[in-house]
Amino acid sequence: xxxxxxxxxxxxxxxxxxxxxxxxxxxxxxxxxxxxxxxxxxxxxxxxxxxxxxxxxxxxxxxxxxxxxxxxxxxxxxxxxxxxxxxxxxxxxxxxxxxxxxxxxxxxxxxxxxxxxxxxxxxxxxxxxxxxxxxxx
Numbered sequence: 001x002x003x004x005x006x007x008x009x010x011x012x013x014x015x016x017x018x019x020x021x022x023x024x025x026x027x028x029x030x031x032x033x034x035x036x037x038x039x040x041x042x043x044x045x046x047x048x049x050x051x052x053x054x055x056x057x058x059x060x061x062x063x064x065x066x067x068x069x070x071x072x073x074x075x076x077x078x079x080x081x082x083x084x085x086x087x088x089x090x091x092x093x094x095x096x097x098x099x100x101x102x103x104x105x106x107x108x109x110x111x112x113x114x115x116x117x118x119x120x121x122x123x124x125x126x127x128x129x130x131x132x133x134x135x136x137x
Contacts, residue, residue, distance in 0.1 A: 018091065020086060021091045024087050029086075030083075032087075033080050036083075037079070082094070085098075093135070096132045096136055097132065099128075099132070100132045102125075103125045103128050103132075106121060
């Protein structure tokens, strides 16, 4: 089932880039990011309340809250950079660089989460890196 959600994530991420590039025309990128963030906030909380998940808030540890907050800060900074990049640059060049986060994530997962890095993962990371450079040159 996770594969279907991962595919959905990829499709919606692709739509995000195209829709954002069209919508950001003539608007400050920070304002556009703020509008997008409000929509995401309302959608996320709507799903939480629709599924009754809000009851789990009391069970979240301080450590989890801290890392969720840090993750939120990283997301916000990523979105701010991304929106500014697509406003001043071509989406077809910005997106491959943005998706290079896959390789960065693999390295960070190896370093900090001690996930296994096998030959297949290394080759895949190298191919993504090479593909990124081919796309942006």
